Amino acid sequence: MKSLFAAASLSVIAISAPAFAQDAAAPTTGVYGNLGYANFGHSDLDLDSVQGRLGYRFNNYLGVEGELATGLGSDKTSIAPGVDSKTKLKHQEAIYGVGLLPLTPQWDLIGRVGYGNTKVRTKVGGLSDSDNEQSWNIGAGAQYHFDGKNGIRADYTRQEYQDSDGHADVWSIGYNRRF
Numbered sequence: 099m100k101s102l103f104a105a106a107s108l109s110v111i112a113i114s115a116p117a118f119a120q121d122a123a124a125p126t127t128g129v130y131g132n133l134g135y136a137n138f139g140h141s142d143l144d145l146d147s148v149q150g151r152l153g154y155r156f157n158n159y160l161g162v163e164g165e166l167a168t169g170l171g172s173d174k175t176s177i178a179p180g181v182d183s184k185t186k187l188k189h190q191e192a193i194y195g196v197g198l199l200p201l202t203p204q205w206d207l208i209g210r211v212g213y214g215n216t217k218v219r220t221k222v223g224g225l226s227d228s229d230n231e232q233s234w235n236i237g238a239g240a241q242y243h244f245d246g247k248n249g250i251r252a253d254y255t256r257q258e259y260q261d262s263d264g265h266a267d268v269w270s271i272g273y274n275r276r277f
Contacts, residue, residue, distance in 0.1 A: 127158075128276060129153070129276075129277040130152075130154075130161075130274060131153075132149075132150065132163075132251055133150050133272050134149055134273060135147070135148065135271055135272065136270035137268065137269045138216075139269075140266040140267075143218075145172075145173055146170040147168060147170055147187050147190070149165065149166070150165070150167070151272075159200075160195075160197060161196040163194050163196055163210070164194075165190070165193075166190070167189065168189050169189075172186040182222075185219070187216070188219050190214060191214060192233075194211060194212030194235070194237075195212065197209040206240065207239075207240050208237075208239045208240060208241060208251070208253060209237070210235075210238075211236050213233070213234060214257060215232055216230070216266065217231075231260070233257040233258055233265075233266070234257075234258050234260070236255070237253050237254055237255030239252050239254060241274050243276070247276050247277075248274070249275075250272070252272075253270055254268070
């Protein structure tokens with residue numbers, strides 16, 4: 099009886115295997131979203147944020163995504179004895195062309211190039227000033243999907259500001275959802 103059950107189980111697996119392989123090789127196209135944490139490192143500043151992305155994957159290798167972020171607090175810097183400044187990320191937005199390299203049905207390597215805007219506000223004493231910086235951005239990362247819909251993504255993006263000699267190093271990690 100056990101051998102009959104084992105034979106039946108093996109035949110079901112053998113018949114189903116091509117269907118699983120075909121599903122795994124199917125293009126993962128469509129809309130996706132990402133919500134997570136990002137850290138903006140700029141000069142002596144260390145700014146934390148909540149970051150969201152909405153994208154569309156055209157085929158296994160190409161996509162486009164928009165990104166929005168808002169600050170989670172401020173970073174305090176001493177500019178003179180007894181005088182501190184507080185800087186906060188007000189918002190950041192960008193649009194990217196995305197290149198993907200599927201390693202397995204679950205794993206993708208990601209490269210992206212885009213253009214963005216970052217606004218920060220600095221307060222010293224009772225004075226406040228805001229600054230907008232336009233940037234060309236380039237980044238790389240990876241994502242892993244636990245099932246066909248839900249996953250995690252981590253990446254690094256370098257923002258090269260146009261109006262100044264500065265740049266920001268942005269590290270992010272977040273939940274990824276395919277729709």
